[in-house]
Structures are given as structure tokens and as C-alpha cells.
Amino acid sequence: MTEPPRGEDAALVAVQAALAGRPGVLAAARTMSHFGEHSAGWVGAAALGALLQPARRRAWLTAGAGAFAAHAAAVVIKRVVRRERPHHPAIAVNVGTPSRLSFPSAHATSTTAAAVLLGRVSGLPLPAVLVPPMALSRLVLGVHYPSDVLTGVAVGATVAEVVSRISERDGADRR
Template sequence: MAEQPRGEEAALVAVQSALAGRPGVVAAARAMSHFGEHSLGWVAVSMLGAVLAPRRRRAWLAAGAGAFCAHAAAVLIKRVVRRERPHHPAIAVNVGTPSRLSFPSAHATSTTAAAVLMARATGLPLPAVLVPPMALSRLVLGVHYPSDVLTGVAVGAAVAKAVGTVADRTGGDR
């Protein structure tokens, strides 16, 4: 008999118990996972924004660069920390992953950076709309601990701040 999940594993089981059985939740979480893989969905959105809003092109390009840089930062941190993904028998893993490393969540990291920087381009409250669903999806899918996701959000916000500062110093949207 497996030991009862404790700490972050218990929190992950609770999230999955509350949400994963609802119609469409796992499918939506998988779709978000595929969209956010390697930050490619956010880079594509930023390229589209750069094409469709030429007066805000630099801001959209900064959003794409920020998403990519945030993903790269998360991968580097993963390789240093080397925390394994959740593997308790009570946790359902609902999607494949490119590695066994979980800390921090690269999806949460790149989504946060993209949302913060796209908010600069659009004036919309995108972090409040985009970050929570992506962060929660990582728990529903059983591929991250809550601290992986929270750290990913913090790293993504820091990368967005740095990219935004560089963008502002190099000419804004002239």
C-alpha cells in the first residue's frame, strides 16, 4: 500500500480531485500544455501581433523575446535544481513532458512573461486572464508541484520586467 500523499503532493491530489473529473478540464489543460510547449504559442502570438499592429511592433516583438527568454531561464534553472516531476501513485499524469525535471514550470514562466509584456502592447489585463489558467493546468495535468508553478510565475515576472526595461531603454515603439 502506497504512503498517503503529504505536503505538495497532497495539494496536487486535491486540485486534481476537485477539477480533473469535470468535463473538458483535462482536454483544455492539454491544449494549453501543447500551446505553451517551448513558449512557441506565445512567440507565434507575438509575431502575429507584430504583423497586425505595426505601430506597436517593438512591444509585440519584446513579448515574444520575453516569452522565449523566460522559457530559456526556466530550462537553465531546471538543469541546476534537477527536481523530479511528481510521481506519487495518487497523482494522475495527464500529459507527456519533454523532460523529467519540474522546477520551475517553464509553461508558467513563459506564460507570465508573455502576458506581462503583451499587456504592455495592448493595455489589457492579460496577466490576470492568462496566468492563472496556465498555472492551474500544470497541476491538473499532474506534471508540476505548486511551488514549481509559483516559482515559474515569479521568474516569468522578473524576466518580463528585465525585457520591458531593455525595450524601454532601446527606443520603445518609435
């Protein structure tokens, strides 16, 4: 007999029970997962912004670089920590992943960095709009523990702040 889920496993089971069966939720979560894979969607969005607003090209490209840097930071942390993805039998894994490592969520990390940096360029409240759905999608898909996602958000916000400061300093040096 399998032990009932506890702790973060129980939280994942509860999230999946509440949301995964609702119409469109799994499809939306999978779409977000594919968009955020290796930060490619965020880098693409930044490149498009750079093409459409040449006067602000540097800011858009900085946002794309920040999203990619956040993804890279998450990958490095994953390889150091080596926490495996959720694997309790009660947790449904609803999407494929490139590795078995889960801490932190690279999707939450790169999405947070992208949302902060793209929000600064666009003037839109992107962190509030983009981060919660991406973070929740990782739980619905059963590929991350809540602490993986929360840590990813924190790392992404930190990377965005560091990238912003470097960009501002470099911009001041060019004047």
C-alpha cells in the same frame, strides 16, 4: 502499501480530485499545455501582433522575445535544480513532458512573461486572465508541484520586468 500523499503531493491530489473529472477540464489543460510548449504559442501570438500592427512591431517582438527568454531561464534553472516531476502513485499524469525536470514550471514562466509583456502592448489585463488558468493546468495535468508553478510565475514576472527595462532603455537610445 503505498504511503498516503503528503505536502505538495497531497495538494496535487486534491486539485486533481476537485477539477480533473469535470467536463472539458483535462482537454482545456492539455490544449494550454500544447500552446505553451517551449513558449511557441506566445511567440506566435507576438509575431501575429507584429504583422497586424506594424507601427507597434517592436513592442510585439519584444513581448515574443521576452516569452522565449523566460522559457530559456526556466530551462536553465531546471538543469541546475534537477527536481523531478511528481511521481506519487496517487497523482495522475495527464500529459507528456519533454523532460523529467519540474522546477520551475517553464509553462508558468513563459506564460507570465508573455501575459505581462503582451498586456502592456495590448492594454488588456492579460496577467489576470492568462496566468491563473495556465498555472492551474500544470497541477491538473499532474506535471508540476505548486511550488514549481509559483516559482515559474515569479521568474516570468522578473524576466518581463528586465525585458521591459532593456527595451525602454534601447528605445531611448534610438531617439
